[in-house]
Amino acid sequence: MKIITVANQKGGVGKTTVECHLTAYAAEEGKRVLVVDLDEGDLSQFFAALEDGDETPYLMSSQLFTGDHDGYQPRQVGPNTWLIEADVPLLDVDDMPLDVIHQLRPALERFAGDFDLCMIDTPPNLQRRMVAALTASDAVVAPFNISAFTLARLPKLMNTIETVQDRYNPELKFLGYLPNLVNSRSPEEIDALPGLREAYGDSMFAEQIIYRPCINKALAAGNPVWWKARSGSQREAGKEMKRACKAVLDKVFTA
Template structure:
């Protein structure tokens, strides 16, 4: 099982939307997918709802214990999809001691034979849960919006990834790169911001950009991938962009 974290401490940049679409793409490719929702807002849980009569399953805060509860399993949503849902107790994790940061990596290895890909959605906060997710991950991908405020946070995140790699948390963490998200290439300021991002971070900026497109919000509301039952040219375009980006990201993990 390879573990991919979606991370940016900035809120609303499209982390959960990307996590959900990567899951759809991986399932379509036949992979067994384990979702881990580290964000109390529970976006993954809202998208992948509980099948009726399903066992409650392991919750995310339990990953921060020294050992998992006996026999605990992710909730099965379908044959190839499992989820570890966000729960209220996640909020207290950020007040816990730093030692718990290492537990989720160990806990998730329990399921490594049951799944091919584990996708971790992280909260918009540079705290214990983000550090723990990066410690557990083989790969991290960073959606970034290109506004002034959003860009200011990228350096902090790069620094955090560097700390995780070099200070004994997780030397094998690989940064797949930055995905420019919700861009509006018609705005001069945004084109300039994107250019300066490329100048500063070079190859770390992935070639796939995901522009602001209304069908993305609609697809999320309908709980389907944006490339499914596309209607009209705009929708089709959005579908193609997202499918290509998700497949490219998954392909880079090979």
Template sequence: MSSEQGSTTLPSAVDAGFGPTGRPVTEFPEPRILESHGPARVIAMVNQKGGVGKTTSTINLGAALAEAGRRVLLVDFDPQGALSAGLGTNPHELDVTVYNVLMDRKVSIQDAIQHTAIENIDLLPANIDLSAAEVQLVNEVAREQVLDRALRKVSDDYDVILIDCQPSLGLLTVNALTAAHGVIIPLICEFFALRAVALLVETIEKVQDRLNPRLQIDGVLATMYDARTLHSREVIARLVEAFGDKVFETVIKRTIKFADATVAAEPITSYAANHSGADAYRSLARELISRGGAP
């Protein structure tokens, strides 16, 4: 994949006035103050490839939206429980999780939701029990809509609900897509990550056709970007070629601070409030709101 192939112009790391996507740098406006809250817009963070920054982006985008005065519910929909752990919860010590909400009609979603140390953010946690739901839901009536039914009961309490999906396109992910209004696709800036996107888009289109006609792709988020490498810039160029304006102008650069914040069980917006990584997620929140992807 060389720079001579195709006619796409690769943005240089030093192109004045242009961002990594090759578009002029935009200063997104500060979000308006909400006079009331709810109903929530539900956004699924989806990519069947692991290690692309889904959980990191869910936590930090959620924190940036909360800073902007939005009430946010983060839904851990991955049996690994990384989102729950990243917010300071020990998934293995939980008695009530999203699994119980899905599988036991006697358990209300309010019983499982936890308040976090971060203002305006609540958590619907998960642990390894959730892996059993994939098998158990197969025999359920309207099995693709179980999460949707649960989230509707708390939709009026929040402005945004972000669902951190597991790295697969199985029944849990289909549940998340059925419950969602929009999809954000985090994508690491590596060539092999591009290959999986076509299958993901095909799955999204099937859910749109058969289960959830309101579903739309809010945007593709480039993560772990390194402006020093031609490879990262080529991947961004191919993304823009394939998705056009659906690629967020905001790009998340590679930095060890994200790992440090995860160890501290904090979003980067509080762990390193003045770091460029925190500023990037604040910019993403403003961009999402300006696009109509969040209230």
């Protein structure tokens, strides 16, 4: 089972959007995907809600850090897709001693034979949950949008990743920065991409995801943007998103 974290130390860059689509793409390709929500629960809301009358005590994210996870299982939320949902006690993890970051990897390893891919969503700041995710992961991908505030934080994110590699997880691989939410009507953003790719080289994906309202509309309905695409904009968004997802997962499974 490959464990992948989607991370950025800046909110509003589309981490959850990218993770939802990576999960959907991998599942459609036949991968058995375990999704772990370590953020505030937005990712969990993308998937089908618990059915009425289902009183099964499913595994929740906070239990991955407390050791109270034996006997609990993730909830299946779609074909080839299972979820470990964010819960309120998860927020307490950030106030626990630092060594709590080492609890996540062994908690997930019990599922190594059940899944091909584990996708972890993280909060947009440097807290215990993010460090734990990076410590537990085989690789990390970083979506970003083209804004002065986000670009200023990219070196900070890389510093965090390198610190985790040095101290906790030398096997962690940085897959690259993924341009997301690109405003196609902004000459400044479009013109900035070649310079960013030149500056970051192989650390930046050649693919990019243009901002289109149809992406959020599809997510609100619980679907990837390519699902039953009708408009030309949605079809283009679907093709673009699939290219980006394929590029990320190709790096994961050919590493």
